Amino acid sequence: MFDTLSDRLAATFKNLRGKGRLSDADIDATAREIRIALLEADVALPVVKDFIASVRERARGAEVSQALNPAQQVIKIVNEELVTILGGETRRLRFAKTAPTVIMLCGLQGAGKTTLAGKLAKWLAKNGHQPMLVAADLQRPNAVQQLQVVGERAGVVVYAPEPGSGVGDPVKVAKDSIEEARRRQHDIVIVDTAGRLGVDAEMMQQAADIRDAVSPDEILFVVDAMIGQDAVTTAQAFLDGVGFDGVVLTKLDGDARGGAALSVAKVTGRQIMFASNGEKLDDFDAFHPDRMASRILGMGDVLTLIEQAEQHFEAEQTAKMAEKLLKGGKGNEFTLEDFKQQMLQVRKMGSLGKILKMLPGMGEMKDQIDSIDDKELDRVVAIINGMTPAEREDPKIINGSRRARIAKGSGVEVGEINQLVDRFFEARKVMKQMAGGLGGMKGGMPGM
């Protein structure tokens, strides 16, 4: 999403490398470049102005630091300012004291409300709640059916008027749904409302009427991050017309410039609470300003990576692997079998490219990462499957005739076996270095 912005900022910081101290001219030049980078990313002008003013002021006033060189110091400042405009602290959902908690969604048609309703419901259900979806979008043809499909996929109940029942009043549907939720002991109600293609007085009135009928605990404004500057004006219109408590950004997987994300929170004073980054129901996460800033600056998003790993990795195996890496030594060596198991676990987390991009310092390798073919992993697994347990345990014994046999068995060239074994030894060496204390990583932020 923020690729261009990330690249631009990285280039700016690169110019600062090796400088002993920053002159006012250096700071001005850097500020200018950051300004251009933000404007090109479609960040709203007032937001850019404030941002640059703070960065400039703080960079001038920065004390000479023992720990950070000037380039790192500027990155630190930019990082903190990015976190601030993205809303500062992570804002979590507020739950009502007495169930059900009512969450109302509003936004333009096509923003991704209905999809989001399903994503949010699935996410809440996974976190131990019993959400109910409510189809109060009776405007768009098929909206009710679409919500029903989404609900089914998410495995949650959908409350909608019976087809042909003649109930055409979304306010009544929304109101009745709360009673129904109480009766069926749902602790959360998510009300999907109708949008229009553009801001429209009738739509605002309807959303406001639904709001008054259900008294939501949270009104979430859903906005397509790809609509650029319009996001800000639309947000302002919804803030005035309906009011909202939090923002959900959708389509962060798009390759657009994404300035909306960097403007909406600051302009409306409402925090971004969730981000949606794909068409699948699992392409959804709580929004953390600090992690997003870190990602934009190419510093990776290790926390999200760890959370995903925790969801997909088996704890016991991960612990065993960590011990092997830390201790090493005889009988405790990291083997090709372990290598294979790790690869299978990584495969469960999804595309390798997506995972690698969350690691620090990977920004400069973006092109290589984009060219990674996930099938490559499957080939490696197939080759290892073609080895005997003894070979997996101690790859050093893999001599010429063994190579030929493995190649034949797994249907690849002998050269590929050589490559794999070489890469394995290389990887093991790196892992040992990393496990041997994080000392090797001192002396600079990754990628600096």
Ligand code: GDP
């Ligand atoms: P609504 O009119 O606001 O209810 O919007 P929909 O939920 O119908 O979404 C409009 C379109 O955007 C649909 O084709 C969705 O599949 C798509 N969509 C929604 N969220 C995302 C997202 O995060 N990424 C991508 N790529 N597509 C999305």
